[in-house]
Amino acid sequence: MEHFHARLNERLAELLDGVGLEPQRLAQEAAVLADRSDITEELGRLQVHSRELDALLNGGGELGKKLDFLMQEMNRETNTILSKTSGVGELGLKISALALEAKANIERIREQALNLE
Secondary structure (H helix, E strand, O other): OHHHHHHHHHHHHHHHOOOOOOHHHHHHHHHHHHHHOOOHHHHHHHHHHHHHHHHHHHHOOOOHHHHHHHHHHHHHHHHHHHHHHOOOHHHHHHHHHHHHHHHHHHHHHHHHHHOOO
């Protein structure tokens, strides 16, 4: 929240060119930006998908199509995380690096799933 507040304050100072802005309004806008950048939901879904992946691998049977679909879902969640964390400072860079690593691993699993069909 503090990062968004500072970023928004700097950007608004540039745009408003000296025109004042109420602190309450700035806090509201920072809260909206923070809410839009919240990745809690995506992380929760990735955890559910990871448990599904584990269950599929341990359950046996035909896996190819199921794994491919699950990897598509995990890739979507990771893409959403990447889009939400762009421009949020050093923490955003760390999250982006982790998300890119996750995408690489998802692609590796997806390639292996093609061999199971």
